[in-house]
Amino acid sequence: MKHTSRLAVAAAVACVAALVAAGVAVSQDDPNRPPWAQKPKPGSSAPSVNPSAPPGGIVPTPTEPIAPPDDPKDQHGKIKVKVDLVNVLASVLDDHNRPAADLPVEAFQVYEEGVLQKIEVFEAETQQPLDLALMIDASLSAHKEVAFEQEAAAHFIRQVLRPGDKLSVFYFDEDVTQMPPYFSNNVGALQTAVRKIPDGAGTSIYDAVLLGARALAKRGEDRRRVIILVTDAGETTSRTDFEAARKEAVRSDTLLYTIVIRPIKNESGRNTAGEHALETMTDTTGGAMFYPDTAQELDTIYDTINRELRTQYRLAYYPTPRGPANTYRSIEVKVLNGDYHVRSRKSYFTGAQ
Numbered sequence: 001m002k003h004t005s006r007l008a009v010a011a012a013v014a015c016v017a018a019l020v021a022a023g024v025a026v027s028q029d030d031p032n033r034p035p036w037a038q039k040p041k042p043g044s045s046a047p048s049v050n051p052s053a054p055p056g057g058i059v060p061t062p063t064e065p066i067a068p069p070d071d072p073k074d075q076h077g078k079i080k081v082k083v084d085l086v087n088v089l090a091s092v093l094d095d096h097n098r099p100a101a102d103l104p105v106e107a108f109q110v111y112e113e114g115v116l117q118k119i120e121v122f123e124a125e126t127q128q129p130l131d132l133a134l135m136i137d138a139s140l141s142a143h144k145e146v147a148f149e150q151e152a153a154a155h156f157i158r159q160v161l162r163p164g165d166k167l168s169v170f171y172f173d174e175d176v177t178q179m180p181p182y183f184s185n186n187v188g189a190l191q192t193a194v195r196k197i198p199d200g201a202g203t204s205i206y207d208a209v210l211l212g213a214r215a216l217a218k219r220g221e222d223r224r225r226v227i228i229l230v231t232d233a234g235e236t237t238s239r240t241d242f243e244a245a246r247k248e249a250v251r252s253d254t255l256l257y258t259i260v261i262r263p264i265k266n267e268s269g270r271n272t273a274g275e276h277a278l279e280t281m282t283d284t285t286g287g288a289m290f291y292p293d294t295a296q297e298l299d300t301i302y303d304t305i306n307r308e309l310r311t312q313y314r315l316a317y318y319p320t321p322r323g324p325a326n327t328y329r330s331i332e333v334k335v336l337n338g339d340y341h342v343r344s345r346k347s348y349f350t351g352a353q
Contacts, residue, residue, distance in 0.1 A: 084322065086112070089126065089224060089255065089286065090313045090333045090344040099311035100340055101125070111332040112319055121316035129164035130226060130309060131183060131219040133212040137231035138173040138200025140261055145295040149261070152298035153230070154191040160306045161185050168215065169193040172208040173200025174237045183219065202237035205229070205274060206245040209256065209281065213245075217252035224312075225254040228305065233260045233274035246281045250328065251349045256287040257305050259298070286345040323350045 088110060092100040105122040134153060140146060161167055166183040167190055170176060179193040209227065216225035227249075238245075249256055258278045282289050288308070290301045315333065323329045326349070333344040 084318055085120070085316050086319055086331075086348055087121075087253070088315045088317075088331060088333060088344050090315060090342055091286070091288075091308050091311070092313060092335055093341045093343075095339040097341075099307060100335075100338075101311055103313070103335065107335050107337065108313070108315060109334040109336065110315055110317055111334070112317075113323070113330055114332075115320070117317040117320060119315050119317055121314065123314040125310070126224070126312050126314035128222060128224045128314065130160070130162075130166075131216050131223050132160065132165070132167040132226045132228060133170055133216055134167060134194070134228045135170040135172060135176075135208050135212050135230070136194070136197055137203055137205075137261075138171045138197060139203050139232060139234070140230065141197065141199040143261065143295075148295045149230070149298060150195050150197070152295070152302060153194045155299060156228075156302035156306065157190045157194065158187050159302065160309070161187060161190075166219070169197075170208065170212060170215075171197045171200065172204050174202035174204060176204060176208050176211045178215065183215075203231065203234050203274075204238040204240075205231055205233065205235045205278065206238035206240040206242055209245040210240045210248045213248040213252040213254045216254050224309075225252060226309065227254055227256045228259070229256060229278070230259045230261065231274075231278075232262065233272075233278055235274040235277070242277050242281070246284060247349075249281060249285050250345070250347055253345065253348065254285060255345070256282045256285040257290070258282045258287065259290045259292065259301055261295075262291060284346050286343045288343065325350055325352050 090108070092103060094100045102124060104124075105119055108119060108122070110117045110119060134157070136153065140149060143149065157167060163185075166185055168183045169179045169190055171179065179196070181189045181193070184190060208229065208231075212227045212229075213225070216227070219225065248254075258281075260275055260278070279289055288305075290304075292298055292301060319329070328347045328349055330347050331345060333342050335342050
């Protein structure tokens with residue numbers, strides 16, 4: 001009798017455990033939840049990019065590095081930067097929306113959490129090399145002017161790269177793929193990568209920003225990190241949400257420039273939620289938004305971005321007072337005595353101390 005009771009109890013416990021497990025699985029696989037809130041599929045617990053995948057071949061597993069390690073020769077002569085020195089890149093435009101050059105350090109004020117800071121490092125035209133992630137929405141392949149769009153990006157690659165700079169081409173649809181030759185200054189190979197972006201379905205904008213920022217963060221502290229995002233802004237398939245992508249861009253100190261290719265120009269005829277999210281994210285990093293009416297405007301936009309990147313001011317300071325560890329701190333840059341518009345990142349992450 002006692003033996004029978006023990007068997008009954010064991011069976012009941014097993015039944016309850018099975019029901020609980022089933023309930024958890026059902027609650028996490030609710031099809032009404034957004035893609036980034038769904039239970040991850042085996043082998044794809046987080047959005048990731050596999051740089052070993054051939055063009056068009058996406059393997060979204062988190063086990064591979066985002067990019068191959070740098071050549072040891074590239075490490076020679078790199079500057080070691082103190083972790084508590086806060087760097088701010090500022091783009092200053094005059095009242096005609098042109099870069100304002102040759103302003104003295106006395107024209108600038110930097111505030112952290114509303115407290116005026118002492119500028120310790122000032123470069124009127126920063127010489128820090130660039131690392132650029134050119135990220136192109138694969139759904140744009142459906143556009144009738146896709147060939148022109150690709151050639152505009154290829155022209156930008158040739159125009160923007162200077163000695164010491166590196167660029168990598170990514171495309172994104174349901175996943176994010178980094179194309180060979182990864183971060184490189186081989187203009188011809190990078191242009192070929194742009195021209196070989198395959199057709200895609202879905203648009204994972206938030207995944208693209210998050211993974212692009214992570215790839216750039218691995219590139220070294222003494223370099224400027226820039227994402228050029230070309231998209232129709234129709235976010236549909238990201239596993240990452242807006243806030244996670246924005247925070248990753250802030251943590252990595254990545255500057256975001258966004259070019260929105262609108263298939264429908266009238267706002268009443270399209271979903272503008274993705275555009276508004278990108279506007280917020282771009283403004284937070286200190287970048288700029290562009291809305292070309294025709295593909296032919298892309299060359300001018302790329303020229304504008306290139307000119308800005310070559311006329312940025314670099315300001316750096318030691319925070320006083322220093323913020324607590326692992327917190328976000330607000331930054332504001334002002335230019336005195338003139339009708340100027342300043343763009344710079346709005347915050348930074350203090351990290352561990």
